[in-house]
Amino acid sequence: MPRPANTGSRIRERRIALGRKQVAVAEAAGISPSYLNLIEHDRRAIGGRLLLRLAAALDAEPAALSGEGDSTLAQAVAAAGAAQGLDPQADADAFARTNPEWARMVAAQAETIAAQARTIDALSDRLTHDPSLAEAMHxxxxxxxxxxxxxxxxxxxxxIDANWLRRFxxxxxxxxxxxxxxxxAVVALFDRQAARGDRPLLAVEGAARFLDATGHRFEALERDGAATIPMLTAEIADPSVQTLVAATLRADAADAERLPRHLVEAANGPDDLLGAARGDMALVLRRLGLVDPGRGLVICDAAGAVLRRKPVAGFPLPLVGAGCPLWTIYTALAQPGRPLSERLETPDGAIWRAHSVALPETPATFDAPPVLRATMLLTRADRTGTGPAGNRVAVGPGCRTCPRAECPARREPSILSFDT
Amino acid sequence: MNDPSTQPRRPRVLLIEDEPNIATAIVFLLQREGWQVSTHSDGVTALDAVARHAPDVVVLDVMLPGRSGFDILAALRGGERADLPVLMLTAKGQTKDRERAAALGVNRFMTKPFANRELIDAVRALLAEAPA
Structure with missing residues (x-):
C-alpha cells in the first residue's frame, strides 16, 4: 500500500538531519539519486520494501518515516470527533491507543471529508467564476x-439523401x-481545481494555457526570430505569465535559428535531423515536437517536473504536475545521454512512438553534478511506419486522470470512476 | 413550367454559427421544413450577412469568433432591421446570459443541447411573428 503523501518529506528531513547527501542515501537504498529526489518531494509513492531499504539507509524506523508512529493520531481523532459535534476530549487518547487502525481510519476519513468539502466549495465557486471551466463546459x-x-x-x-448521411x-x-x-478535459480541469483549491492560478499554468491556445506555433517567431516576442506576448495580462512565456519563446527562437523549420518539415523522423542539429538530439526532438502539429512534446527536469508540454490529440498531458511515471522520458533520466525509443500504449489502445533523451544543461564539474533535462517526442505509431512490433508500455496521462486501476506505478488514486 | 413569381416566397432563415457540425444538423432540420437557409460563421461580418441575405429569422449563436452574439444582437436592435426575430443558441445557459439576451431584445433563447423539435417549433413561431 502506498505510504501517505508526506513520507517523502520525513525521509528528506531525516537525511538532512543526518547530514547525508542524496547520492549516498540513494546508493545505500539501491535507487538513483533522481528517484530519491522524486520520493523526497512526494512525487513518487513508495512501497513496503523500498521503504524498508530507505529506513535502513537512514537508520530509522520505517514507521517513523511513513508516519504510522505519528503521535498526533489522538489529536486527529479528537479533531474528527469535534467536527461531528463530539466533545474533543472524549476518550480520543484511549481510542487511538487501543484501536490504532480504527483511529487511523477515522482520522483519514475526517481528512477526506474535509478535503471533499473544500473541493465542493472550490468547484461551486469555479463553476460560476472560472472562465476555463465555463469554456470547457461550453x-x-x-x-x-x-x-x-x-x-x-x-x-x-x-x-436521408446519401450525401447527408455520409456527412452525419x-x-x-x-x-x-x-x-x-x-x-x-473537464475531468482534468476539475482535478486541477480540486488540487488547487482556492489558490490563484500558477504562472506556469497560465503560460501552458497560452501556449496551448496557440498550438505552440508562432509563425512570426519562425520567420523573424526573438524580436517578435514582445508583440507575441503583448496580449498576456498577467506579468508573471508573460515573463514565463517570453522566456519559453526565446528558447524556441534560438532553437528555430539552429534548426530551421524547412529542414524539420522535410524530415521523416529524428534521425534525419541529427546531422543538421550537430548531434543535439534534444534540439531535434524539440523542433519536431513544436513544428509538427501532429506530434506532442514533453520536457522535464531531473526531478520529473514538467517544464514544457505540448499536447497532441489522443495523448492528453497534465497541465501542471508530473505525468505518468512510466513515460519514456523518466526512463531517459536514469540513462543520461542515451536516446531511447519505445512504443507506448495509451488507455484507449492507441500506440505511440516515444523518442526520449536526457542531456545535461550545464557542464559537470567536480563540485556539482550537471543539471539534467529530459525531452520526449510523441508520434502516433501509424505515422512512424510499422517498425519492429516489440513490447509496448502501457502508459496514461498521469495518475490522477488515468483509468488503469491496476497500474503498478500508480502513486495516487484516479479521480475517474473505478475502485482503488 | 411553374412561374416563380406566382409561387409563395420560401421563408428565409440565416444561421450564424461557427461550429460546422451543429450548423450541418441545423441546416438539415430547417431545410427539411421547406425553409431557405443560409449560414454564416464569423461574428465580425455577421451584420453584413444579415444585410446580404435579408432573412426573416436569424438563429444566432452566442459564442462566435471576433464578436459575440450579444454584440451582434445589440447592433441589430439599433439598426435598420431592429425588429428582425432572433433566436439565440448557447451552451451557456446561465441566468445572467438569459437576462442579458432578454435585455437586448432577443425573441427566443435556447440552450444547447436542444431537442430538434424544440428548435423547429421555435423558428416556426418566430417566422409567424416576423414582420411582413
Missing amino acids: ELLSTVSVVRSTAAILAQTPE HANLDQDSRRLAQGAE
Missing part, C-alpha cells in the same frame, strides 16, 4: 448538442471523439 455542451441533434435526425428520418456519420464519428476528449 465545448462539451456544444459537442453534446451536435451528437444529440445528429443522432435524432438519423433515428427519426426514414430516408462523419460528424458523429468526429464529435463522439471530441466528446470523449472534452470529458477528459
Whole structure:
C-alpha cells in the first residue's frame, strides 16, 4: 500500500538531519539519486520494501518515516470527533491507543471529508467564476448538442439523401471523439481545481494555457526570430505569465535559428535531423515536437517536473504536475545521454512512438553534478511506419486522470470512476 | 413550367454559427421544413450577412469568433432591421446570459443541447411573428 503523501518529506528531513547527501542515501537504498529526489518531494509513492531499504539507509524506523508512529493520531481523532459535534476530549487518547487502525481510519476519513468539502466549495465557486471551466463546459455542451441533434435526425428520418448521411456519420464519428476528449478535459480541469483549491492560478499554468491556445506555433517567431516576442506576448495580462512565456519563446527562437523549420518539415523522423542539429538530439526532438502539429512534446527536469508540454490529440498531458511515471522520458533520466525509443500504449489502445533523451544543461564539474533535462517526442505509431512490433508500455496521462486501476506505478488514486 | 413569381416566397432563415457540425444538423432540420437557409460563421461580418441575405429569422449563436452574439444582437436592435426575430443558441445557459439576451431584445433563447423539435417549433413561431 502506498505510504501517505508526506513520507517523502520525513525521509528528506531525516537525511538532512543526518547530514547525508542524496547520492549516498540513494546508493545505500539501491535507487538513483533522481528517484530519491522524486520520493523526497512526494512525487513518487513508495512501497513496503523500498521503504524498508530507505529506513535502513537512514537508520530509522520505517514507521517513523511513513508516519504510522505519528503521535498526533489522538489529536486527529479528537479533531474528527469535534467536527461531528463530539466533545474533543472524549476518550480520543484511549481510542487511538487501543484501536490504532480504527483511529487511523477515522482520522483519514475526517481528512477526506474535509478535503471533499473544500473541493465542493472550490468547484461551486469555479463553476460560476472560472472562465476555463465555463469554456470547457461550453465545448462539451456544444459537442453534446451536435451528437444529440445528429443522432435524432438519423433515428427519426426514414430516408436521408446519401450525401447527408455520409456527412452525419462523419460528424458523429468526429464529435463522439471530441466528446470523449472534452470529458477528459473537464475531468482534468476539475482535478486541477480540486488540487488547487482556492489558490490563484500558477504562472506556469497560465503560460501552458497560452501556449496551448496557440498550438505552440508562432509563425512570426519562425520567420523573424526573438524580436517578435514582445508583440507575441503583448496580449498576456498577467506579468508573471508573460515573463514565463517570453522566456519559453526565446528558447524556441534560438532553437528555430539552429534548426530551421524547412529542414524539420522535410524530415521523416529524428534521425534525419541529427546531422543538421550537430548531434543535439534534444534540439531535434524539440523542433519536431513544436513544428509538427501532429506530434506532442514533453520536457522535464531531473526531478520529473514538467517544464514544457505540448499536447497532441489522443495523448492528453497534465497541465501542471508530473505525468505518468512510466513515460519514456523518466526512463531517459536514469540513462543520461542515451536516446531511447519505445512504443507506448495509451488507455484507449492507441500506440505511440516515444523518442526520449536526457542531456545535461550545464557542464559537470567536480563540485556539482550537471543539471539534467529530459525531452520526449510523441508520434502516433501509424505515422512512424510499422517498425519492429516489440513490447509496448502501457502508459496514461498521469495518475490522477488515468483509468488503469491496476497500474503498478500508480502513486495516487484516479479521480475517474473505478475502485482503488 | 411553374412561374416563380406566382409561387409563395420560401421563408428565409440565416444561421450564424461557427461550429460546422451543429450548423450541418441545423441546416438539415430547417431545410427539411421547406425553409431557405443560409449560414454564416464569423461574428465580425455577421451584420453584413444579415444585410446580404435579408432573412426573416436569424438563429444566432452566442459564442462566435471576433464578436459575440450579444454584440451582434445589440447592433441589430439599433439598426435598420431592429425588429428582425432572433433566436439565440448557447451552451451557456446561465441566468445572467438569459437576462442579458432578454435585455437586448432577443425573441427566443435556447440552450444547447436542444431537442430538434424544440428548435423547429421555435423558428416556426418566430417566422409567424416576423414582420411582413
